[in-house]
Amino acid sequence: MKLRSSLTARMVAVGAALAVVIGLAIGAMLLTIGDMRRASQTARRSEQILAASNLAEKQLLDLETGARGYALTRDDRFLDPWRSARTAFPRQTERLGALVAGNPPQAALAQQISDGIRSYVEDYSIPLVIAVRAQRNPPAAADGRRRVDALRAQFARFDAAEQHLADLRRSASDRAAARAVTVGVVVLVAGVALLLAFAAYLGRAVARPVRRVAAAADRLAAGDLSARVPADGRDELARLAASFNAMGAALEEGRDELDSQHAELELQTRELEDQQQQLAGANDELRAQRDELEHITGSLADETDRQRRFNDFADTLATDAALDARAQTSLRALADAAGAHVGALYAGDDEGSYELLATVGLEREGLPARIAPDEGLAGRALGEREIVQVAHEDATLRVRAFGQETVVRSELHIPLPYGPRTIGVASVGLLEDARLDRRAGALLEHLAGQAAVALFNAFVTRRAQRLAEINRAVLDTVRDGIMLTSADGVALANAPARRLVEEIVGVPLEEAAELDPTQVAARTTDAEGYLAANAAIAADPDEPTFDEVQLADSGRVFERYTAPVRGPGGERLGRTTVIHEVTAEREAERLKNELMATVSHELRTPLASIVGFTELLLLRDPEPDVRRSHLETVHAEARRLAELIDDFLDLQQIAERGRLPLERRRIDLRPLVGDQARVFTGHSAAHTLAVRMPDEPLMAEADPSRLKQVVANLLSNAIKYSPDGGEIRVDAWARDGMVGVAVVDPGLGIPTTQQDRVFERFYRAPAATERAIGGTGLGLALSREIVEAHDGRMSFESVEGKGSRFWFELPAARDHAATAEAETEGDADRDGAANGARTGSRAV
Amino acid sequence: MAKVLIADDQANMRQLVRLTLETGRFQIFEAPDGVAALEVARREQPDLVFLDWTMPGLPGVEVCRALRDDPAHDRMRIVMLTARSQTADREAARAVGADDYITKPFSPIELLEKVRDVLGPEALL
Numbered sequence: 015m016k017l018r019s020s021l022t023a024r025m026v027a028v029g030a031a032l033a034v035v036i037g038l039a040i041g042a043m044l045l046t047i048g049d050m051r052r053a054s055q056t057a058r059r060s061e062q063i064l065a066a067s068n069l070a071e072k073q074l075l076d077l078e079t080g081a082r083g084y085a086l087t088r089d090d091r092f093l094d095p096w097r098s099a100r101t102a103f104p105r106q107t108e109r110l111g112a113l114v115a116g117n118p119p120q121a122a123l124a125q126q127i128s129d130g131i132r133s134y135v136e137d138y139s140i141p142l143v144i145a146v147r148a149q150r151n152p153p154a155a156a157d158g159r160r161r162v163d164a165l166r167a168q169f170a171r172f173d174a175a176e177q178h179l180a181d182l183r184r185s186a187s188d189r190a191a192a193r194a195v196t197v198g199v200v201v202l203v204a205g206v207a208l209l210l211a212f213a214a215y216l217g218r219a220v221a222r223p224v225r226r227v228a229a230a231a232d233r234l235a236a237g238d239l240s241a242r243v244p245a246d247g248r249d250e251l252a253r254l255a256a257s258f259n260a261m262g263a264a265l266e267e268g269r270d271e272l273d274s275q276h277a278e279l280e281l282q283t284r285e286l287e288d289q290q291q292q293l294a295g296a297n298d299e300l301r302a303q304r305d306e307l308e309h310i311t312g313s314l315a316d317e318t319d320r321q322r323r324f325n326d327f328a329d330t331l332a333t334d335a336a337l338d339a340r341a342q343t344s345l346r347a348l349a350d351a352a353g354a355h356v357g358a359l360y361a362g363d364d365e366g367s368y369e370l371l372a373t374v375g376l377e378r379e380g381l382p383a384r385i386a387p388d389e390g391l392a393g394r395a396l397g398e399r400e401i402v403q404v405a406h407e408d409a410t411l412r413v414r415a416f417g418q419e420t421v422v423r424s425e426l427h428i429p430l431p432y433g434p435r436t437i438g439v440a441s442v443g444l445l446e447d448a449r450l451d452r453r454a455g456a457l458l459e460h461l462a463g464q465a466a467v468a469l470f471n472a473f474v475t476r477r478a479q480r481l482a483e484i485n486r487a488v489l490d491t492v493r494d495g496i497m498l499t500s501a502d503g504v505a506l507a508n509a510p511a512r513r514l515v516e517e518i519v520g521v522p523l524e525e526a527a528e529l530d531p532t533q534v535a536a537r538t539t540d541a542e543g544y545l546a547a548n549a550a551i552a553a554d555p556d557e558p559t560f561d562e563v564q565l566a567d568s569g570r571v572f573e574r575y576t577a578p579v580r581g582p583g584g585e586r587l588g589r590t591t592v593i594h595e596v597t598a599e600r601e602a603e604r605l606k607n608e609l610m611a612t613v614s615h616e617l618r619t620p621l622a623s624i625v626g627f628t629e630l631l632l633l634r635d636p637e638p639d640v641r642r643s644h645l646e647t648v649h650a651e652a653r654r655l656a657e658l659i660d661d662f663l664d665l666q667q668i669a670e671r672g673r674l675p676l677e678r679r680r681i682d683l684r685p686l687v688g689d690q691a692r693v694f695t696g697h698s699a700a701h702t703l704a705v706r707m708p709d710e711p712l713m714a715e716a717d718p719s720r721l722k723q724v725v726a727n728l729l730s731n732a733i734k735y736s737p738d739g740g741e742i743r744v745d746a747w748a749r750d751g752m753v754g755v756a757v758v759d760p761g762l763g764i765p766t767t768q769q770d771r772v773f774e775r776f777y778r779a780p781a782a783t784e785r786a787i788g789g790t791g792l793g794l795a796l797s798r799e800i801v802e803a804h805d806g807r808m809s810f811e812s813v814e815g816k817g818s819r820f821w822f823e824l825p826a827a828r829d830h831a832a833t834a835e836a837e838t839e840g841d842a843d844r845d846g847a848a849n850g851a852r853t854g855s856r857a858v
Numbered sequence: 859m860a861k862v863l864i865a866d867d868q869a870n871m872r873q874l875v876r877l878t879l880e881t882g883r884f885q886i887f888e889a890p891d892g893v894a895a896l897e898v899a900r901r902e903q904p905d906l907v908f909l910d911w912t913m914p915g916l917p918g919v920e921v922c923r924a925l926r927d928d929p930a931h932d933r934m935r936i937v938m939l940t941a942r943s944q945t946a947d948r949e950a951a952r953a954v955g956a957d958d959y960i961t962k963p964f965s966p967i968e969l970l971e972k973v974r975d976v977l978g979p980e981a982l983l
Binding site for chain 1 (some may be wrong): 871963
């Protein structure tokens with residue numbers, strides 16, 4: 015392709031031409047401006063020369079006027095401008111010469127002026143000043159003036175020449191400026207015109223063809239694949255149009271190709287559809303085979319379910335060993351397996367009777383609590399050991415459903431066989447008809463077998479538990495503590511054992527094993543004995559042991575018996591310990607021993623006299639009066655012995671019968687008391703008896719021998735417990751329907767702490783034992799029994815170290831008149847009649 | 859002549875012992891209670907003392923103990939004569955220094971034998 019025809023080449027050519035034209039124009043303009051600048055510089059130089067010339071002329075005038083003024087006035091002040099002008103003048107003329115160096119006529123003139131001035135100064139002005147100063151005659155003034163005027167004329171010529179030169183230079187500068195403006199305007203107009211022409215050309219050569227191609231592309235985009243662009247010319251745009259047309263043609267061709275391929279594809283699709291139909295047929299076949307497989311899998315799942323059911327059932331049974339829970343589990347499993355909605359389970363530990371243990375969907379109240387082996391359908395199942403199945407007409411189970419009572423549609427009675435026995439029966443009911451197939455039957459029988467084993471075990475457990483409870487209840491009712499200990503600790507302990515162990519060792523039984531044995535031993539009265547007994551148990555665990563422990567603080571006594579316990583196989587299970595409290599027994603024993611000692615002593619004392627005196631009589635055969643004396647002694651002591659024995663027997667009688675039999679008579683107490691006082695007066699020399707009694711009789715319904723006992727006891731005590739002797743006072747009185755007697759002694763008295771024990775049987779005051787005061791400890795006890803048997807009362811007041819006052823009161827007997835009155839009123843009163851008879855006889 | 863003291867609160871007993879020993883070989887003293895017994899024993903220094911246990915004032919064993927506390931009475935023979943018959947009583951009496959022990963009731967012959975045992979056969983001759 016030739017450069018001429020290329021659009022780019024054309025653009026470059028036009029642009030270059032334009033640039034050259036504009037460049038030339040600007041060059042011309044720059045030249046013009048240069049001229050103008052030179053012209054103005056020359057003009058400014060002329061002005062400088064004029065200024066220098068004027069300055070030099072002024073200095074000349076200063077020289078002339080200064081010198082002249084000095085000459086006239088001789089005033090030194092006129093010499094100042096003169097001096098400065100004379101100094102500056104050579105330099106100024108030199109500068110003027112330099113400025114006009116390029117202009118020879120002017121330079122020559124400037125030299126003349128310079129020489130003229132120098133000559134004026136040297137030849138005239140300086141001599142003038144010297145002459146004036148020396149007061150000689152100055153040179154002639156006219157000569158000076160002339161010289162100055164000549165110089166000034168030279169200055170005028172110089173200035174005029176210079177002015178003329180300056181005017182010439184300024185007009186040249188003005189012309190150069192006008193030329194530059196003209197050139198600039200021409201260049202600007204030409205440039206603008208060229209640019210406009212270039213733009214018009216661009217519009218014609220590029221924009222139109224591009225627009226055409228764009229319109230054709232729009233049509234192509236709209237689907238008109240036949241759109242074409244006129245491709246005239248040979249530049250880039252023509253090539254663009256050609257390419258565009260080629261593309262349109264190619265697109266048209268591609269579309270036709272696609273249309274034919276589409277037709278081909280439709281054909282292939284139809285073929286594929288045919289093949290798919292064939293595959294569908296094959297799928298049906300496969301599906302049938304899969305259903306077959308699923309069926310087989312389902313059967314396997316059923317079997318697995320059966321196994322799971324058995325396992326679950328066994329697990330549930332095992333979790334709770336209680337009979338009721340197992341019965342409930344069994345019944346629920348059987349009902350589920352049979353598809354039943356309701357049911358009841360009966361079972362029994364022996365074959366005679368079966369109790370209702372569980373129900374499902376039924377009220378317990380509506381069912382019999384027990385059934386016998388041959389009762390009804392359930393009974394039949396029990397007897398035959400076969401599942402009994404009945405339909406609607408024979409069904410007996412009733413169920414409340416949908417708010418009303420309905421009879422179940424069918425029933426199953428499933429026996430629960432265990433070995434040769436039938437342990438129970440589960441009766442279940444279905445709300446719909448059900449026929450039991452072989453497989454379901456086998457499942458039920460299997461479950462029933464499992465249930466029977468579980469229930470049997472639960473029965474055995476229950477029996478064992480009941481037995482254990484009975485054993486425990488029996489053990490707890492025993493008063494002794496019984497426990498079994500093994501190496502692991504306390505294996506068994508009845509309630510008393512827990513209580514007694516805690517009371518003995520001071521901590522609960524569970525903590526007792528932790529105790530240090532010496533700590534426990536320290537609580538006992540015999541620590542060494544306790545530890546020795548423990549050691550003996552440890553040393554020979556096969557031997558039974560027996561020991562006794564007494565607690566130091568409370569004095570309680572316990573017997574401990576321990577023995578090894580062996581199991582049925584002879585293995586040692588541990589050691590049983592029996593704790594038996596014997597505190598009361600020991601106390602009774604102690605009292606008995608004391609009593610025995612006392613009784614023995616009290617019996618031996620009179621016996622000693624009896625035996626001794628009788629032996630003396632036998633040995634010595636003394637004189638009759640001595641013999642008589644001895645016999646009297648023996649007799650008195652024998653009597654005393656008899657009384658003593660009577661006391662014991664009386665008290666024994668009271669202890670056995672609760673009350674003393676009396677032979678009551680109406681008596682006056684005064685002679686009875688007086689007699690006893692006289693008896694005791696003889697007994698002790700250290701004591702005196704003062705008896706004070708009222709004048710009127712003290713009548714009471716009483717047994718005189720018993721009252722005599724009482725009075726004698728009080729007097730005897732008063733003497734015994736007043737070891738230092740003194741006056742024993744006896745008072746008697748009748749007051750407020752009572753008759754009373756008091757015995758007052760000045761003796762030892764009774765300590766306050768002991769006062770409430772005074773009437774206790776066998777009680778002896780501490781003083782009695784300390785001071786070896788004889789007695790049985792029965793006297794006061796018996797006396798009070800006697801007084802109370804008379805409906806009276808007995809008491810005492812006592813101060814330790816001061817003495818005691820013992821007294822008793824009996825109801826006074828009613829007098830004759832009152833008795834008579836009572837007889838008239840109470841006619842058939844047997845007691846009253848007897849009283850009356852006795853009173854009567856006594857009155858006679 | 860040996861001196862014998864009989865201490866007993868019962869006159870019958872004192873009389874019985876005195877009658878038994880009335881052979882002309884004994885000088886006999888009597889005391890009705892413990893305090894009197896101690897007083898007489900200290901005063902008379904008897905060769906033999908019969909002590910009842912249960913006496914007013916001071917029991918026989920205490921009289922015995924008091925006498926034995928004084929070395930001056932070392933040669934004195936002391937015999938308890940009591941109705942207390944327990945073994946423990948005999949041991950208590952021995953513990954306070956009694957030489958012998960006679961339990962009531964006793965026979966006069968037995969009493970004489972004790973006297974012979976305690977004082978020697980020559981005492982009765």
